[in-house]
Amino acid sequence: MKLSELKVGEEAVVKAVVGENKTIKRKLRDMGIIKGEKIKVEKIAPLGDPIEITIKGYKLSLRKNEAQMIEVEGI
Amino acid sequence: MKCRVAFAGNPNVGKTTLINAIAGANLKVGNWPGVTVEKKEADLVTKDMTLKLIDLPGTYSLSPYSIEEKIAREYLLEEKPDIVIDVVDSTNLQRNLYLTVQLMELEIPIVMALNIWDDFKEKGYRFDIEKFYELTGVRAIPTIATKGVGKEELLMMIQELCKTKEKPKMPKYSTVTEEFITRAMELIPSDFPYPKRWTAIKILEGEKDIIDKFPEPNRCMDLHEEFEKVFNDDAEGVIAEERYTYIASLIKQTLKSTEKRKKDLTDILDSIFLNRFLGIPIFIFMMYIVFKFTFDGSGPFIDWTDGFINGFIGKWTSAMLSGAPEWLQSLVIDGIIGGVGLVLTFVPLMFFLYFFLALLEESGYMARAAFVMDRAMRSIGLHGKSFIPLIIGFGCNVPSIYATRALENERDRKLTALLVPFMSCGARLPIYALFTAVFFKENQAGIVLLMYLIGIAVAIVVGLILKKTVFKGEVPPFVMELPPYRFPTGKMLWKSIASRTGAFVKKAGTVIAATMVLLWVVINIPYGAKPQDTILGKAAVAIAPVFKPAGFDDWRPVAALIPGTIAKEAVIGALGQVYDVQEEAEGEDKATTFNEDIKEQITGFFIAVKDSIRAMFTSIVPGVFEIETEKTPLQKKIKESFTPLSAFSYMVFCLLWIPCIVTLGAIYQEFGWKMVGGAIALTTITPYIVSTLIYQIGLLLGF
Numbered sequence: 021m022k023l024s025e026l027k028v029g030e031e032a033v034v035k036a037v038v039g040e041n042k043t044i045k046r047k048l049r050d051m052g053i054i055k056g057e058k059i060k061v062e063k064i065a066p067l068g069d070p071i072e073i074t075i076k077g078y079k080l081s082l083r084k085n086e087a088q089m090i091e092v093e094g095i
Numbered sequence: 096m097k098c099r100v101a102f103a104g105n106p107n108v109g110k111t112t113l114i115n116a117i118a119g120a121n122l123k124v125g126n127w128p129g130v131t132v133e134k135k136e137a138d139l140v141t142k143d144m145t146l147k148l149i150d151l152p153g154t155y156s157l158s159p160y161s162i163e164e165k166i167a168r169e170y171l172l173e174e175k176p177d178i179v180i181d182v183v184d185s186t187n188l189q190r191n192l193y194l195t196v197q198l199m200e201l202e203i204p205i206v207m208a209l210n211i212w213d214d215f216k217e218k219g220y221r222f223d224i225e226k227f228y229e230l231t232g233v234r235a236i237p238t239i240a241t242k243g244v245g246k247e248e249l250l251m252m253i254q255e256l257c258k259t260k261e262k263p264k265m266p267k268y269s270t271v272t273e274e275f276i277t278r279a280m281e282l283i284p285s286d287f288p289y290p291k292r293w294t295a296i297k298i299l300e301g302e303k304d305i306i307d308k309f310p311e312p313n314r315c316m317d318l319h320e321e322f323e324k325v326f327n328d329d330a331e332g333v334i335a336e337e338r339y340t341y342i343a344s345l346i347k348q349t350l351k352s353t354e355k356r357k358k359d360l361t362d363i364l365d366s367i368f369l370n371r372f373l374g375i376p377i378f379i380f381m382m383y384i385v386f387k388f389t390f391d392g393s394g395p396f397i398d399w400t401d402g403f404i405n406g407f408i409g410k411w412t413s414a415m416l417s418g419a420p421e422w423l424q425s426l427v428i429d430g431i432i433g434g435v436g437l438v439l440t441f442v443p444l445m446f447f448l449y450f451f452l453a454l455l456e457e458s459g460y461m462a463r464a465a466f467v468m469d470r471a472m473r474s475i476g477l478h479g480k481s482f483i484p485l486i487i488g489f490g491c492n493v494p495s496i497y498a499t500r501a502l503e504n505e506r507d508r509k510l511t512a513l514l515v516p517f518m519s520c521g522a523r524l525p526i527y528a529l530f531t532a533v534f535f536k537e538n539q540a541g542i543v544l545l546m547y548l549i550g551i552a553v554a555i556v557v558g559l560i561l562k563k564t565v566f567k568g569e570v571p572p573f574v575m576e577l578p579p580y581r582f583p584t585g586k587m588l589w590k591s592i593a594s595r596t597g598a599f600v601k602k603a604g605t606v607i608a609a610t611m612v613l614l615w616v617v618i619n620i621p622y623g624a625k626p627q628d629t630i631l632g633k634a635a636v637a638i639a640p641v642f643k644p645a646g647f648d649d650w651r652p653v654a655a656l657i658p659g660t661i662a663k664e665a666v667i668g669a670l671g672q673v674y675d676v677q678e679e680a681e682g683e684d685k686a687t688t689f690n691e692d693i694k695e696q697i698t699g700f701f702i703a704v705k706d707s708i709r710a711m712f713t714s715i716v717p718g719v720f721e722i723e724t725e726k727t728p729l730q731k732k733i734k735e736s737f738t739p740l741s742a743f744s745y746m747v748f749c750l751l752w753i754p755c756i757v758t759l760g761a762i763y764q765e766f767g768w769k770m771v772g773g774a775i776a777l778t779t780i781t782p783y784i785v786s787t788l789i790y791q792i793g794l795l796l797g798f
Contacts (some may be wrong), residue, residue: 045331049332050158
């Protein structure tokens with residue numbers, strides 16, 4: 021499952037960060053999105069994109085394109 | 096003894112506030128060489144040493160991807176500061192330590208400032224500073240930058256470390272990775288200038304920039320590939336995981352929490368500000384407040400400044416120059432004082448704008464605004480935060496260019512700055528007022544509104560075109576932290592306003608003043624000649640035929656465009672001149688003494704303060720700049736030489752054509768000459784095409 025498919029309030033664990041774009045992948049990793057990390061979808065912006073998640077105890081927002089690169093597993 | 100101290104840390108951790116607290120007032124602000132990222136430095140002389148403090152741009156990591164990261168990394172690698180102050184948000188240690196670990200790998204002595212210590216304690220956390228030192232070799236000092244708490248201890252620790260140069264311990268990773276690091280270290284030549292372990296990790300990550308510096312790059316690439324094969328994952332991901340695993344073990348041994356996580360203020364505010372239904376209305380309301388307070392609040396001060404420069408300084412200078420030749424008086428009064436004065440009238444505006452921008456930024460709302468608006472803005476290739484400069488542009492394009500600073504990414508900043516001039520600023524209103532009064536009397540408001548809408552529509556189309564051409568390629572990711580809301584302190588706001596306004600006066604003043612003198616020459620030489628015999632007039636006569644497709648090939652409206660670049664409202668005065676309409680003399684000056692004038696200026700200032708406060712808090716509708724109705728002789732001349740269609744075409748041309756000199760000066764200051772060229776080209780070609788289309792289609796439709 022992809023992070024972009026989660027609904028508001030759902031939690032999941034990161035399985036992998038996939039995709040061709042190395043810059044974005046690296047950025048996501050740097051921000052703490054790594055294997056085994058718990059993610060919770062907090063909000064979706066009023067126009068449907070971007071989304072807000074909680075990871076490592078802080079709030080991060082990212083666009084759906086980027087959320088599609090993050091594979092997760094429900095808990 | 097000299098010691099260079101670099102401040103590193105994530106964005107929004109209070110790094111700049113802390114360096115301000117330590118360095119006091121002597122912080123110098125400039126730009127990093129070649130880029131427009133702010134560079135702040137300060138020298139601090141203590142009892143036994145001179146400290147040079149350098150504020151690196153805020154970064155989450157030292158990857159060489161964003162400009163900020165590149166600057167920080169290059170400085171640390173190439174300039175090798177003596178020590179690094181790693182400022183961390185203690186309430187968010189897990190992510191903040193990621194940068195700390197990377198700094199440790201660079202083998203530079205580190206002092207860690209555990210900032211925002213008050214919130215940390217309030218949240219029920221405890222941190223074992225001694226244990227952390229034992230594990231990492233890094234000294235940590237609790238600080239509260241906004242209150243100056245901990246700055247003496249930090250300064251003492253800095254001085255001590257400058258002497259001892261104690262290096263941090265190296266982070267330990269998994270056995271397999273450590274084996275690979277050892278193997279990679281064997282590939283590094285003994286005279287390689289960067290830290291060994293750090294370089295080894297770069298080899299494993301397969302970072303081209305570093306590997307290409309080796310005599311045997313292929314062996315490095317082989318090792319990198321083997322590393323990826325063993326872990327069945329890409330190397331950068333593996334290393335990031337290793338670092339976070341190491342951090343997790345550090346946290347486990349040093350951070351204690353009494354677990355009393357309740358819904359905090361940020362959660363409550365976000366449930367309102369980011370609400371599906373309320374989010375956008377609240378954002379629009381916020382923008383309205385910023386817009387209204389900036390323009391209404393600064394208005395009386397702008398008028399006062401204008402009066403002070405032209406009515407006071409100008410008046411007394413001209414009294415002093417009464418014996419000099421007339422052309423010299425004109426050059427000094429109209430060219431130099433008028434030019435510098437024009438720049439100075441923007442100071443109150445910038446001051447108010449920077450205040451509200453700093454307020455949005457420091458409180459944490461700016462990131463929310465980007466979150467709310469990103470979807471809409473991205474469709475024309477912009478970033479969520481681009482909305483703010485564009486809105487400001489309706490008041491005045493100048494502060495709007497500076498407001499692009501709120502955007503972190505260079506691509507987003509440039510694209511936004513290029514679209515700003517299409518936002519119809521207040522100074523264009525008098526032009527619309529004059530022409531609509533002559534040709535569209537019954538429908539004045541509608542036509543003016545149409546001008547604004549044309550500006551927005553053109554910005555959208557040009558944005559789409561630029562996105563597909565010049566700014567083609569990778570859209571920068573929108574991976575942005577939503578920082579907790581914080582209450583901005585007066586000191587923080589003041590620093591931000593003062594340094595930015597000061598930079599505006601200094602740099603923009605010189606460029607713009609010089610250009611104004613040049614324009615004075617073009618418009619007035621040969622001095623005293625008839626308008627069509629001046630340099631400007633001759634040039635206009637030559638160029639005018641080019642504008643035939645757009646409907647105005649008379650040299651006179653064409654000539655009026657040039658002075659329009661000083662300030663858009665100058666088009667009207669210039670039209671008056673080229674059509675040779677006698678302006679009525681303004682009310683005669685009473686003979687007053689110098690002392691009486693000073694007194695008048697001072698009382699005038701206090702009246703401005705009163706008016707400003709009243710304007711901000713009384714009327715609901717922002718009063719941007721009022722529409723002045725011009726005198727009839729000019730209207731008559733205009734009626735003779737334009738048709739309604741060509742007048743409309745001319746208005747659209749004025750709307751879209753080169754913004755004023757001050758805006759170009761701002762673009763130069765923020766982005767350099769290349770962007771000025773780009774902006775001029777864009778705002779010359781676009782209005783030409785649009786005006787021509789309007790005129791030709793209008794002719795076909797029988798207008």
